[in-house]
Protein backbone atom coordinates (compact mmCIF):
# COMPACT_ATOMS: atom_id res chain seq x y z
CA UNK A 1 0.00 0.00 0.00
CA UNK A 2 1.26 3.46 -0.87
CA UNK A 3 1.63 5.40 2.36
CA UNK A 4 1.66 9.10 3.06
CA UNK A 5 5.21 10.48 3.32
CA UNK A 6 5.64 12.58 6.46
CA UNK A 7 6.87 16.12 5.88
CA UNK A 8 9.42 18.06 7.89
CA UNK A 9 7.76 19.24 11.07
CA UNK A 10 6.39 15.84 11.99
CA UNK A 11 8.17 14.81 15.21
CA UNK A 12 8.69 11.22 13.98
CA UNK A 13 11.24 12.56 11.49
CA UNK A 14 13.23 14.03 14.38
CA UNK A 15 13.15 10.91 16.56
CA UNK A 16 16.04 8.43 16.82
CA UNK A 17 14.55 5.13 15.64
CA UNK A 18 15.11 1.96 17.69
CA UNK A 19 16.45 -1.31 16.28
CA UNK A 20 14.05 -3.90 14.94
CA UNK A 21 14.06 -6.67 17.54
CA UNK A 22 11.29 -8.96 16.33
CA UNK A 23 9.11 -9.52 13.31
CA UNK A 24 5.96 -8.07 14.88
CA UNK A 25 7.44 -4.80 16.00
CA UNK A 26 6.23 -2.93 12.95
CA UNK A 27 2.63 -3.40 14.06
CA UNK A 28 1.40 -4.83 10.81
CA UNK A 29 4.42 -7.10 10.48
CA UNK A 30 7.76 -6.54 8.87
CA UNK A 31 6.79 -7.96 5.48
CA UNK A 32 3.93 -5.48 5.10
CA UNK A 33 6.09 -2.60 6.30
CA UNK A 34 8.77 -3.43 3.73
CA UNK A 35 6.21 -3.80 0.95
CA UNK A 36 4.62 -0.46 1.83
CA UNK A 37 8.02 1.24 1.88
CA UNK A 38 8.94 -0.16 -1.53
CA UNK A 39 5.58 0.80 -3.06
CA UNK A 40 5.75 4.30 -1.58
CA UNK A 41 9.33 4.83 -2.75
CA UNK A 42 8.46 3.77 -6.29
CA UNK A 43 5.22 5.75 -6.43
CA UNK A 44 6.95 8.95 -5.34
CA UNK A 45 9.99 8.53 -7.59
CA UNK A 46 12.42 8.27 -4.68
CA UNK A 47 15.66 6.30 -4.73
CA UNK A 48 15.33 5.38 -1.08
CA UNK A 49 12.99 5.70 1.86
CA UNK A 50 13.35 5.15 5.59
CA UNK A 51 10.61 3.72 7.81
CA UNK A 52 10.23 6.92 9.89
CA UNK A 53 9.23 8.73 6.69
CA UNK A 54 6.02 6.70 6.63
CA UNK A 55 5.53 7.11 10.36
CA UNK A 56 7.16 3.91 11.63
CA UNK A 57 10.02 4.66 14.00
CA UNK A 58 12.22 1.64 13.34
CA UNK A 59 15.69 1.21 11.85
CA UNK A 60 14.75 0.09 8.36
CA UNK A 61 15.38 1.60 4.96
CA UNK A 62 15.14 0.54 1.34
CA UNK A 63 17.18 1.76 -1.62
CA UNK A 64 16.58 1.33 -5.32
CA UNK A 65 17.89 3.38 -8.23
CA UNK A 66 15.97 2.74 -11.42
CA UNK A 67 16.84 3.70 -14.94
CA UNK A 68 14.77 6.83 -15.08
CA UNK A 69 15.36 10.22 -16.59
CA UNK A 70 15.06 12.11 -13.34
CA UNK A 71 18.20 10.41 -12.03
CA UNK A 72 20.41 11.34 -14.90
CA UNK A 73 23.99 10.54 -14.08
CA UNK A 74 23.06 7.87 -11.56
CA UNK A 75 23.50 4.24 -12.52
CA UNK A 76 20.68 1.85 -11.64
CA UNK A 77 21.11 0.02 -8.35
CA UNK A 78 19.04 -3.03 -7.36
CA UNK A 79 16.46 -3.03 -4.59
CA UNK A 80 18.23 -3.36 -1.25
CA UNK A 81 16.43 -3.79 2.06
CA UNK A 82 18.44 -2.82 5.14
CA UNK A 83 17.26 -3.63 8.66
CA UNK A 84 19.26 -2.33 11.64
CA UNK A 85 21.95 -0.94 9.31
CA UNK A 86 25.35 0.12 10.55
CA UNK A 87 27.37 2.38 8.32
CA UNK A 88 31.13 2.78 8.14
CA UNK A 89 32.17 5.76 6.05
CA UNK A 90 35.21 5.51 3.79
CA UNK A 91 36.59 7.33 0.79
CA UNK A 92 37.02 11.04 0.20
CA UNK A 93 34.26 13.59 0.56
CA UNK A 94 32.13 14.52 -2.44
CA UNK A 95 29.73 17.37 -2.99
CA UNK A 96 26.27 15.86 -3.11
CA UNK A 97 23.10 17.56 -4.34
CA UNK A 98 20.20 16.07 -2.44
CA UNK A 99 16.51 16.34 -2.07
CA UNK A 100 14.20 14.46 0.25
CA UNK A 101 10.67 13.12 -0.05
CA UNK A 102 10.07 14.64 3.41
CA UNK A 103 11.40 18.09 2.41
CA UNK A 104 9.24 18.56 -0.62
CA UNK A 105 10.44 20.68 -3.52
CA UNK A 106 13.90 21.64 -2.31
CA UNK A 107 17.49 20.70 -3.16
CA UNK A 108 20.75 21.56 -1.48
CA UNK A 109 24.43 20.68 -1.57
CA UNK A 110 26.34 19.00 1.20
CA UNK A 111 29.45 16.90 1.72
CA UNK A 112 29.16 13.10 1.75
CA UNK A 113 31.68 10.30 1.80
CA UNK A 114 32.16 8.68 -1.59
CA UNK A 115 32.02 5.15 -0.17
CA UNK A 116 30.31 3.34 2.67
CA UNK A 117 30.44 -0.16 4.07
CA UNK A 118 27.02 -1.10 5.34
CA UNK A 119 26.24 -4.11 7.53
CA UNK A 120 22.60 -4.97 8.06
CA UNK A 121 19.95 -7.68 8.17
CA UNK A 122 18.14 -8.41 4.92
CA UNK A 123 14.41 -9.15 4.55
CA UNK A 124 15.03 -12.72 5.78
CA UNK A 125 16.88 -11.28 8.80
CA UNK A 126 20.13 -12.72 7.48
CA UNK A 127 23.25 -10.64 8.16
CA UNK A 128 24.79 -9.03 5.10
CA UNK A 129 27.48 -6.54 4.25
CA UNK A 130 27.83 -4.32 1.18
CA UNK A 131 30.57 -1.98 0.06
CA UNK A 132 28.83 0.87 -1.74
CA UNK A 133 30.49 3.47 -3.92
CA UNK A 134 29.20 6.68 -5.44
CA UNK A 135 25.50 7.37 -5.64
CA UNK A 136 24.23 4.31 -3.69
CA UNK A 137 26.72 5.13 -0.92
CA UNK A 138 25.29 8.64 -0.71
CA UNK A 139 21.72 7.35 -0.64
CA UNK A 140 22.66 4.96 2.19
CA UNK A 141 24.13 7.88 4.17
CA UNK A 142 21.00 9.95 3.56
CA UNK A 143 18.70 7.13 4.70
CA UNK A 144 20.82 6.32 7.74
CA UNK A 145 20.50 9.96 8.77
CA UNK A 146 16.71 9.56 8.77
CA UNK A 147 17.10 6.77 11.35
CA UNK A 148 19.00 9.23 13.55
CA UNK A 149 16.27 11.86 13.25
CA UNK A 150 18.31 13.92 10.82
CA UNK A 151 17.61 15.35 7.37
CA UNK A 152 20.08 16.53 4.73
CA UNK A 153 19.53 20.16 5.70
CA UNK A 154 21.32 19.43 8.98
CA UNK A 155 24.50 18.55 7.07
CA UNK A 156 24.60 21.58 4.80
CA UNK A 157 27.55 23.78 5.78
CA UNK A 158 25.32 26.77 5.07
CA UNK A 159 22.02 27.31 3.30
CA UNK A 160 23.40 29.28 0.34
CA UNK A 161 22.86 26.40 -2.11
CA UNK A 162 19.33 25.62 -0.93
CA UNK A 163 16.99 26.03 -3.88
CA UNK A 164 13.69 24.92 -5.30
CA UNK A 165 13.74 21.95 -7.68
CA UNK A 166 12.80 24.13 -10.65
CA UNK A 167 15.99 26.14 -10.19
CA UNK A 168 18.02 23.01 -9.63
CA UNK A 169 16.81 21.41 -12.85
CA UNK A 170 17.21 24.63 -14.81
CA UNK A 171 20.63 25.69 -13.55
CA UNK A 172 22.52 23.66 -11.08
CA UNK A 173 23.71 20.63 -13.00
CA UNK A 174 25.16 22.76 -15.76
CA UNK A 175 26.68 25.19 -13.28
CA UNK A 176 28.40 22.69 -11.08
CA UNK A 177 30.64 19.91 -12.29
CA UNK A 178 30.63 18.34 -8.87
CA UNK A 179 26.97 17.38 -9.08
CA UNK A 180 27.02 13.61 -9.02
CA UNK A 181 23.36 12.83 -9.11
CA UNK A 182 20.07 14.19 -8.08
CA UNK A 183 18.58 12.03 -5.41
CA UNK A 184 15.07 12.58 -4.23
CA UNK A 185 15.30 10.40 -1.19
Ligand code: NI
Nearest residue numbers: 100101102185
Ligand atom coordinates in the same frame (compact mmCIF):
# COMPACT_ATOMS: atom_id res chain seq x y z
NI1 NI B 1 15.10 11.76 2.72
